[in-house]
Amino acid sequence: MDINQLRTGENVMDSNYIKEIAYSLGADVCGIGSIKRFNDAPKGFHPGDVYSETKSVIVFGKQFSASLFEANTNVPYTFVKNKSVELLDDISIQITATIESKGYKAIPIPSDEPYEYWDSENKHGRGILSLKHLAKLSGIGWIGKNTLLINKKYGNRLYLGALIANAELIEDALVSNLCPETCNICIKSCPQSALDGITINQKECRKICGSSTDGGGFVYSCNICRKVCPFAKI
Numbered sequence: 001m002d003i004n005q006l007r008t009g010e011n012v013m014d015s016n017y018i019k020e021i022a023y024s025l026g027a028d029v030c031g032i033g034s035i036k037r038f039n040d041a042p043k044g045f046h047p048g049d050v051y052s053e054t055k056s057v058i059v060f061g062k063q064f065s066a067s068l069f070e071a072n073t074n075v076p077y078t079f080v081k082n083k084s085v086e087l088l089d090d091i092s093i094q095i096t097a098t099i100e101s102k103g104y105k106a107i108p109i110p111s112d113e114p115y116e117y118w119d120s121e122n123k124h125g126r127g128i129l130s131l132k133h134l135a136k137l138s139g140i141g142w143i144g145k146n147t148l149l150i151n152k153k154y155g156n157r158l159y160l161g162a163l164i165a166n167a168e169l170i171e172d173a174l175v176s177n178l179c180p181e182t183c184n185i186c187i188k189s190c191p192q193s194a195l196d197g198i199t200i201n202q203k204e205c206r207k208i209c210g211s212s213t214d215g216g217g218f219v220y221s222c223n224i225c226r227k228v229c230p231f232a233k234i
Contacts, residue, residue, distance in 0.1 A: 013099070014170065018058055026087055027061060028062055030060040031135065031138035032139070032169050034169075037137040047129060055169075057134050057162065058169070059131070059162045061088075061159060062088055065080075069227045085112045088111040095108075099163075104166055105165065106163050107164050111159065123203040131161070132149040132160065134160075135149050135158075138172060141158075142176065142177040144179050144186070145183070145187060145197040150179070184197065186225040
């Protein structure tokens with residue numbers, strides 16, 4: 001089979017076709033990675049652990065405005081995050097349906113919840129697949145010292161969605177890490193000292209990253225590591 005042009009009858013499905021659909025549905029970026037790039041994924045969190053026939057990973061993102069960092073409350077930031085997650089989940093479901101209509105199979109990956117893994121002692125949760133690592137290995141960007149995905153055009157202002165499929169698609173080139181070696185502003189600015197430049201201590205981060213009212217309202221109360229990053233407002 002020619003992976004440049006997957007055919008079902010007279011219909012054509014290739015990487016560009018998938019990206020056109022993603023952009024038409026509201027995505028700002030879209031990248032594709034071959035399953036071969038995920039050999040080092042942790043056991044249980046490999047795309048093949050979710051769907052054994054996976055051949056391609058499709059990741060897309062929705063950017064949010066840098067103006068949100070200027071607000072004196074994180075309510076607008078939380079509002080945009082929640083609405084973006086809804087949009088990204090809708091995109092993954094619609095692309096999944098399109099791929100299936102061409103005779104292939106695909107599995108949508110939640111942009112946020114639900115997820116199964118939870119380490120209660122360390123307050124450490126994991127999605128069924130790490131979206132930022134999927135995005136990195138699909139050529140959308142690199143992971144900064146604040147553990148956030150960073151894109152050349154939108155900086156760290158991307159929320160992500162994804163799906164996995166049994167269609168072989170042309171993958172995108174990987175992006176080099178452009179974080180300056182001497183930059184540690186996110187590490188130094190974290191009020192919980194939860195960053196070490198490689199990973200994040202979720203137990204410490206979760207102590208202040210969100211807050212809820214008795215009425216059930218939830219707000220992302222800390223996004224300092226995102227806000228102070230030089231790639232926050234490019």
